[in-house]
């Protein structure tokens with residue numbers, strides 16, 4: 001059985017001042033055919049999953065390109081055309097094929113193409129033909145279009161937020177797509193439009209129990225797969241919002257029923273699934289008084305993982321104004337300041353301006369006498385089994401306040417983003433990280449308490465106030481009851 005795989009992924013914040021081009025893919029992750037590492041990345045876990053099956057002699061695997069850019073602003077038209085042509089050219093050269101498996105994100109929007117993944121899947125279907133089985137993995141923070149489910153036989157989506165199950169999602173997609181290609185199953189997909197956009201972390205109830213039940217449903221064998229698309233509120237897409245996907249073994253009526261029941265249950269969680277988001281000063285004062293240190297504070301909206309710059313200084317300025325002790329903050333994206341730190345050298349003390357450069361919403365740059373405590377070329381942090389590049393990075397100190405400056409935009413995933421830069425977390429009472437919820441998996445075990453600080457500004461965090469131009473469907477919270485039926 002001949003199988004082709006490829007992975008093209010990023011998440012586009014169409015409201016971000018950033019722009020994304022090919023160099024962003026090169027900087028984050030770009031592996032030409034055959035050069036994918038043994039470890040998976042967030043969106044390319046189908047590669048190691050299929051390699052395992054190729055090594056067992058189950059399939060003949062033809063690998064295409066795998067690439068990922070850190071979430072950012074609108075993708076340039078030439079970059080999308082280049083990536084699309086590259087992967088589709090590889091697919092064409094690999095014909096004839098029994099199966100195609102894509103590792104996608106699902107929230108990529110390019111200048112001139114609103115639904116990149118739908119476009120890619122449609123073109124892949126055209127090339128591979130109606131008898132080829134096509135599978136794709138998505139991030140739940142994506143836009144599910146009809147074009148995608150029409151052209152893919154199998155869709156699997158990370159169930160966890162934080163996305164700690166990306167390896168299992170890739171495995172499930174490979175498994176089901178190959179079963180379908182062997183004729184062992186007849187996958188039929190049902191989709192229900194939940195008509196809402198909200199923040200739905202699965203580390204908390206009610207989402208925790210909901211996801212546990214989806215997993216139990218899959219294990220029961222009643223259905224092949226069930227997934228939740230959360231939607232991505234920073235992307236101006238006509239398909240914005242939450243959707244339920246249920247795949248049955250040729251039982252459309254049952255799939256439709258289940259997708260609707262699960263979808264209306266999810267709709268019932270609106271407005272109460274997210275953790276408490278505190279005003280920034282409240283979060284800092286509460287953390288400072290907490291007896292359970294270290295307190296981890298998430299700067300939830302200045303999250304590079306949501307496509308913003310990650311150079312906001314607003315929380316940091318509050319830390320300085322309040323004179324808080326025992327604080328570490330990671331990371332602030334500032335390649336220019338990192339360059340100056342490398343020129344100054346480890347141990348140097350000098351006047352540095354850093355942060356607050358990319359947009360008017362990110363606060364003012366900080367001007368301070370800093371000491372460079374550690375310089376690391378091509379620094380990394382871990383995210384589960386994957387390694388996330390931070391680029392050249394500098395740890396700087398102002399008094400006893402430690403700050404990590406980095407060159408590759410990256411959200412905070414793991415405490416090793418501090419320790420790899422020589423920052424001793426034992427002495428810290430407050431750790432400030434730029435991430436909405438992905439930090440949770442690795443930080444929770446060391447955290448005395450976790451607080452979420454909502455600094456308004458860099459991210460379109462209130463959909464009621466965001467100027468969507470492509471959204472034509474009614475969704476909550478813009479419309480109270482978009483289903484127009486009596487609600488339980």
Ligand SMILES: [Zn+2]
Nearest residue numbers: 139140141163
């Ligand atoms: Zn996501």
